[in-house]
Amino acid sequence: MAFSIRLTEDERALAESYAKIHSYSLAEAFKKALFERIEDEYDITVYDAAYKEYEESGKQSRPIEELWKELNI
Secondary structure (H helix, E strand, C coil), rough: CCCCCCCHHHHHHHHHHHHHHHCHHHHHHHHHHHHHHHHHHHHHHHHHHHHHHHHHHHCCCCCCCHHHHHHHC
């Protein structure tokens, strides 16, 4: 699938500079940026759900030092 986007000259120059620094084509740079953003948002959504579940469970965290003592570390 192919698509096009419109960029201002400044946006295009910035995108081309970024692609060049990372040795990507402009298409690769946009594709990588898109999928990294999708992955980041997915990770945040999963974290938020897990943290909400943790809070609702009533469990509480404790200092790591307590765990070390418990494990004789």
